Amino acid sequence: MCNTHDHSHTARTVLTVEQDILQRNNLLAERNRGYFEAKRIQVINLMSSPGSGKTTLLEVTIRRLQDRFPIYVIEGDQQTSIDADRIALLSVPVFQVNTGAGCHLEAGMVNHAVKHLEPSEGSLLFIENVGNLICPALFDLGETHKVVIVNTTEGEDKPLKYPHIFREADVCIINKIDLLPFLAINLQTLRENVLRVNPRLQIFELSATRGDGMGEWCNWLKLKLRT
Ligand SMILES: Nc1nc2c(ncn2[C@@H]2O[C@H](COP(=O)(O)OP(=O)(O)OP(=O)(O)O)[C@@H](O)[C@H]2O)c(=O)[nH]1
Numbered sequence: 001m002c003n004t005h006d007h008s009h010t011a012r013t014v015l016t017v018e019q020d021i022l023q024r025n026n027l028l029a030e031r032n033r034g035y036f037e038a039k040r041i042q043v044i045n046l047m048s049s050p051g052s053g054k055t056t057l058l059e060v061t062i063r064r065l066q067d068r069f070p071i072y073v074i075e076g077d078q079q080t081s082i083d084a085d086r087i088a089l090l091s092v093p094v095f096q097v098n099t100g101a102g103c104h105l106e107a108g109m110v111n112h113a114v115k116h117l118e119p120s121e122g123s124l125l126f127i128e129n130v131g132n133l134i135c136p137a138l139f140d141l142g143e144t145h146k147v148v149i150v151n152t153t154e155g156e157d158k159p160l161k162y163p164h165i166f167r168e169a170d171v172c173i174i175n176k177i178d179l180l181p182f183l184a185i186n187l188q189t190l191r192e193n194v195l196r197v198n199p200r201l202q203i204f205e206l207s208a209t210r211g212d213g214m215g216e217w218c219n220w221l222k223l224k225l226r227t
């Protein structure tokens with residue numbers, strides 16, 4: 001038998017718990033933001049579905065910029081230190097956060113990682129979020145920029161189906177453009193869908209593996225570090 005009173009009570013409890021979690025997260029995110037601003041640290045939160053190329057993009061970006069700026073990385077994954085090990089090979093300080101069953105990073109985890117990394121004044125701090133187009137959008141980390149990556153193999157419709165993360169981001173990277181000759185995807189439609197969801201998004205089209213578009217992306221980062 002369905003008891004409507006119990007149901008509404010449960011729904012209210014779930015809603016309250018969710019609000020508490022988000023509120024606590026937002027407070028910690030503001031604390032992170034204040035710290036990053038005081039130390040002029042540019043913090044780039046990379047978000048995408050699994051396998052879109054976050055770590056590959058990081059590796060290539062680090063190789064291009066590490067002689068010019070101090071770079072630090074926080075790696076978020078449910079399990080393993082595979083991505084952190086890849087970054088460590090480049091001799092960049094990296095801290096792996098394993099979220100277990102969690103599907104996103106939270107401001108408190110970033111706070112903890114930053115205490116270990118101690119990023120220097122004027123540095124660039126990359127956060128690779130857990131591969132997922134849904135949950136990372138809900139959690140402010142105190143970052144300077146949210147970058148959403150969508151790759152050409154994912155289809156033109158992803159911005160329309162997962163709009164929240166595209167609305168929260170200020171940069172969108174369309175990765176794996178080297179694969180375009182082998183795919184049925186229409187790049188122009190993907191671009192239009194990205195901008196339909198968020199007309200303010202700055203779009204970079206690139207291939208992290210072949211290097212197309214990497215110059216524009218790295219110039220944007222350099223500009224951010226100078227301002
Ligand atoms: N063809 C092509 N492959 C790419 C490109 N960028 C990344 N890849 C490949 O895509 C696969 C996944 O790349 P990763 O960088 O590990 O992706 P990720 O987003 O970090 O994955 P998770 O951390 O598991 O979410 C690897 O086999 C990469 O070599 C690209 O621009 N073109």
Ligand SMILES: [Mg+2]
Pocket residue numbers: 054055056083128
């Ligand atoms: Mg990765």
